[in-house]
Amino acid sequence: MATIADVAQVAGVSASTVSYVLSGKRAISAATRARVEEAVSRLGYRPHAGARALASSRTGVIALVVPLHDAVDVGVVMQFVRGVVTTARAHEHDVLLLTQEETAGLERVTSASLVDGLVVLDIGVDDPRVGVLARLGRPTVLVGIPRDPHGLPCVDFDFAGAARTAVAHLAALGHRRVGLVGATPSSVRRGAGYADRLCEGFLAGAADAGVATATAPCAATAEGARACLAELRARLPAPTALLVHNEAALPHLLGALAAEGARVPADLSVVSIGAPGAGERALTGLEVPALDIGRSAVEALLERIDAPRAGETRLLSSPLVDRGSTAPPR
The missing domain is CATH 3.40.50.2300 (Response regulator)
Incomplete structure (x- = not known):
């Protein structure tokens, strides 16, 4: 497996220069950046997740909060989960699943900086988690619309x-x-x-x-x-x-x-x-476009991980499809 030293040797630069190119923390000339990127591609180099986290102060992990209470329809929930997970992977993020209904898990993963942000499903009208999430200050997207979103962005079906x-x-x-x-x-x-x-x-x-x-x-x-x-x-x-x-x-x-x-x-x-x-x-x-809602929630979260943005509500819609179960009344 290629190392950062291997990339540096092939590109003819120092290991620190390779690190700067990968992290974007310093301006590097276009010619040097091109040599490093070509060496990375040729060697198939992938930075270690821990190293990436240390270099960027990010973990490359988002939390997906899915409370599995008695009333939940697991088949429906898994469609949302699939949308979240596939979109996260497309953006090279892993997903940490939290299934507790209480707020202790939210405080644990944010205080320990285990995740870069959270997507929270099944938000209720007066959901006690919303105020906690706003207080914790970690980038968060709610799937659902509470009475008071506390400035957090919301994504849901109309x-x-x-x-x-x-x-x-x-x-x-x-x-x-x-x-x-x-x-x-x-x-x-x-x-x-x-x-x-x-x-x-x-x-x-x-x-x-x-x-x-x-x-x-x-x-x-x-x-x-x-x-x-x-x-x-x-x-x-x-x-x-x-x-x-x-x-x-x-x-x-x-x-x-x-x-x-x-x-x-x-x-x-x-x-x-x-x-x-x-x-x-x-x-x-x-x-209900569950896959699209999951995808939209992750994309909104990643935007806010990159840069703070004001909270907004996005409602997705779908057309009515006639499949023959309606007719004029007799």
């Missing part, structure tokens, strides 16, 4: 806009009674911001379109799906369409409808908002 798009699609087909199958009860209790924003968009879009609505959370079980349907129908007799924002409950919901003999879309139209690949049946709906 759940409110997606709900408005879904309602507009159903209203254009003639539906005037639409139920929302919402997030799991545990997600609602812990203040999942995406659930609140989607519900707000749903109600606003329905009001604009003159659509009557009912909303209910849905546990990700067969019993939970039946209970959700019963609650929606009690609040909104004979709904002609459902908007479903609950990947884990979706198979149970479709199973409950099939057991009743309800045909989709002949008897009931269904629109889904969720991560790609949710459920066995492809439904009309909007996909």
Whole structure:
């Protein structure tokens, strides 16, 4: 394996000059830089991670904070994780995974300078981690939008806009009674911001379109799906369409409808908002671009590792795709 001394010998310079070229800490002439870079390429030299960290005061590692609480859908979370990890590797960064819900892990990795920055998933409306992260001062990007981001940048899907798009699609087909199958009860209790924003968009879009609505959370079980349907129908007799924002409950919901003999879309139209690949049946709906959100979060973090920048919120969107699960009401 080539060493910095080997690079220096081939380039005809000192080892310190090679270090300066690699770190960018001193101005080096274009001719000398070209010789060093050519030697690095020819020898396949890669600086040792520890040496890079000492030279640049950086670790080349970012933390990915993914609290694995009871309500988490691991399949959905892994799509976000994949977006983060693949983008980090493309920028020659490794990823340290933190799965605790408490803040102690955040303080540990930042106080010990183990990471250059953090991407934090599953941010709640009043998430206690946000204030801690702002205080710690390490570059951080939140995936989710808290009530008060404390100046930290946020990246997420435009759940409110997606709900408005879904309602507009159903209203254009003639539906005037639409139920929302919402997030799991545990997600609602812990203040999942995406659930609140989607519900707000749903109600606003329905009001604009003159659509009557009912909303209910849905546990990700067969019993939970039946209970959700019963609650929606009690609040909104004979709904002609459902908007479903609950990947884990979706198979149970479709199973409950099939057991009743309800045909989709002949008897009931269904629109889904969720991560790609949710459920066995492809439904009309909007996909949450989990890979793109993960990629965008890492890119925003790396920008802030390079230079401080003001916090901003970026919302990603996706188009509604008609897969044949909606039709005009009978």
